[in-house]
Amino acid sequence: MCKFKIRNAVLDDAKQLLIWRNEYLKTGVNGIFVKQELSSQVKWLNKVLDDECFDILIAEYNDVAIGVVRIEKKYNCNVLSWTVDSSFRGQGYGVQMVKSAIHGRHGPFCAVVRSDNVASIKIANSIGLKPIFTYEQLLVFSSDADNDFVKEWVANNSTFK
Numbered sequence: 001m002c003k004f005k006i007r008n009a010v011l012d013d014a015k016q017l018l019i020w021r022n023e024y025l026k027t028g029v030n031g032i033f034v035k036q037e038l039s040s041q042v043k044w045l046n047k048v049l050d051d052e053c054f055d056i057l058i059a060e061y062n063d064v065a066i067g068v069v070r071i072e073k074k075y076n077c078n079v080l081s082w083t084v085d086s087s088f089r090g091q092g093y094g095v096q097m098v099k100s101a102i103h104g105r106h107g108p109f110c111a112v113v114r115s116d117n118v119a120s121i122k123i124a125n126s127i128g129l130k131p132i133f134t135y136e137q138l139l140v141f142s143s144d145a146d147n148d149f150v151k152e153w154v155a156n157n158s159t160f161k
């Protein structure tokens with residue numbers, strides 16, 4: 001039987017997470033691509049697995065890892081980012097895993113998405129996030145316009161609209 005589930009990451013996920021991280025940085029938010037080695041990924045994962053401000057959630061379909069949702073608690077906000085493995089895209093997993101990741105969690109939720117990333121904009125919309133402002137080619141989405149994460153962006157980016 002086909003089964004979708006979401007679980008906390010473990011250290012053994014480091015290699016897969018590295019592949020997705022490099023993918024995410026290439027096409028995700030800022031287009032700046034600094035390739036990371038496995039040793040530094042393991043070091044980073046070791047640290048964040050113990051950090052209560054981070055949740056790294058792995059989505060699985062039939063026990064195969066298909067994507068990751070990262071949740072960082074920053075400025076009193078749950079800042080979300082996500083990656084679906086390139087071989088599983090376009091099948092609704094992005095929406096499904098992000099919805100599952102935030103299920104039962106308290107907001108506010110935020111996400112920063114490139115304005116040409118149509119699939120991510122739809123994912124953000126699907127969980128009720130609204131684009132609050134734009135900065136260069138980035139859209140800052142939030143469930144709540146008046147939170148500290150949004151204020152921080154406004155304070156640090158002069159092109160607030």
Ligand SMILES: CC(C)(COP(=O)(O)OP(=O)(O)OC[C@H]1O[C@@H](n2cnc3c(N)ncnc32)[C@H](O)[C@@H]1OP(=O)(O)O)[C@@H](O)C(=O)NCCC(=O)NCCS
Nearest residue numbers: 028081082083084089090091092093094095118119120122
């Ligand atoms: C963005 C990403 C997570 C989408 O994953 P996915 O599993 O393909 O997403 P879904 O299949 O759930 O699609 C979500 C919506 O986008 C649409 N969509 C998917 N791929 C699309 C594309 N290439 N162009 C336009 N729309 C697209 C789907 O039709 C769906 O719309 P609907 O809800 O109206 O039906 C995936 O492409 C990815 O990992 N990209 C690289 C990392 C990244 O960009 N992360 C975002 C930074 S926060």
